[in-house]
Amino acid sequence: MIEIKNLHKSFGHVEVLKGVDVSIEEKEVVVIIGPSGSGKSTLLRCMNYLEEPTSGDITVDNMKLDKHADINKIRENIGMVFQRFNLFPHMTVLENIVLAPTKVLKISRDEAISTAMDLLQRVGLKEKANSYPSQLSGGQQQRVAIARALAMKPKVMLFDEPTSALDPEMVTEVLDVMKSLANQGMTMVVVTHEMGFAREVGDRVLFVDEGRIIEEGTPKEIFENPKQERTKLFLSKIL
Numbered sequence: 367m368i369e370i371k372n373l374h375k376s377f378g379h380v381e382v383l384k385g386v387d388v389s390i391e392e393k394e395v396v397v398i399i400g401p402s403g404s405g406k407s408t409l410l411r412c413m414n415y416l417e418e419p420t421s422g423d424i425t426v427d428n429m430k431l432d433k434h435a436d437i438n439k440i441r442e443n444i445g446m447v448f449q450r451f452n453l454f455p456h457m458t459v460l461e462n463i464v465l466a467p468t469k470v471l472k473i474s475r476d477e478a479i480s481t482a483m484d485l486l487q488r489v490g491l492k493e494k495a496n497s498y499p500s501q502l503s504g505g506q507q508q509r510v511a512i513a514r515a516l517a518m519k520p521k522v523m524l525f526d527e528p529t530s531a532l533d534p535e536m537v538t539e540v541l542d543v544m545k546s547l548a549n550q551g552m553t554m555v556v557v558t559h560e561m562g563f564a565r566e567v568g569d570r571v572l573f574v575d576e577g578r579i580i581e582e583g584t585p586k587e588i589f590e591n592p593k594q595e596r597t598k599l600f601l602s603k604i605l
């Protein structure tokens with residue numbers, strides 16, 4: 367689904383990604399862990415061209431991501447959920463979800479509303495359809511953000527620390543939605559420090575440090591038997 371070859375990304379003179387190779391299979395759930403500033407967000411943002419690679423090749427669903435690509439078309443296939451919920455504050459929950467499918471995919475309003483209500487049901491927030499984001503808790507807003515991304519019927523979902531801005535009691539409800547999404551076969555790339563989620567849901571864990579994938583393996587391999595010193599050091603700090 368996603369194929370990345372020798373990806374480099376610099377901001378000015380600072381090289382943030384120093385040659386990343388990774389491929390992500392359909393229906394795979396890949397969890398990315400690593401220290402702050404190691405390049406995790408940049409890597410994720412390159413996957414939907416929110417950042418333009420300095421060099422290297424990225425292919426998503428057999429479409430090459432470069433200057434010549436139809437980036438909007440490719441982005442339609444890639445949903446992204448960020449740490450901050452980024453809902454439009456002046457729109458209701460329902461309008462937030464309906465907006466892109468009607469404007470971008472040109473789906474009829476009736477159909478978009480019907481899909482939106484189904485999605486709200488899936489994330490447990492049907493009764494909040496007519497609320498405004500400010501009337502929702504952080505966890506609820508993040509579930510709406512997931513529903514909004516799903517409304518575009520993406521083939522891949524990227525999550526960048528989706529629970530790290532939430533109060534602890536709201537983390538589970540968001541992880542549960544992500545878990546059910548994974549169980550339904552969504553291809554997912556998730557940057558998170560939630561090791562429970564990584565163990566339970568992740569097919570593969572990538573440990574990123576200083577712009578490189580230092581180690582990768584199953585959650586069991588990475589958490590129980592890490593091979594690299596840097597991985598051990600990182601895990602000793604967070605577990």
Ligand code: ADP
Nearest residue numbers: 377378382400401402403404405406407408409
């Ligand atoms: P992580 O998500 O692992 O914490 P990031 O990918 O956000 O790391 O950042 C990696 C490095 O790139 C950091 O040193 C950060 O300051 C730098 N960086 C990220 N985005 C930009 C940007 N738009 N301009 C300049 N530097 C950036």
Ligand code: MG
Nearest residue numbers: 406407408526
């Ligand atoms: Mg980040």
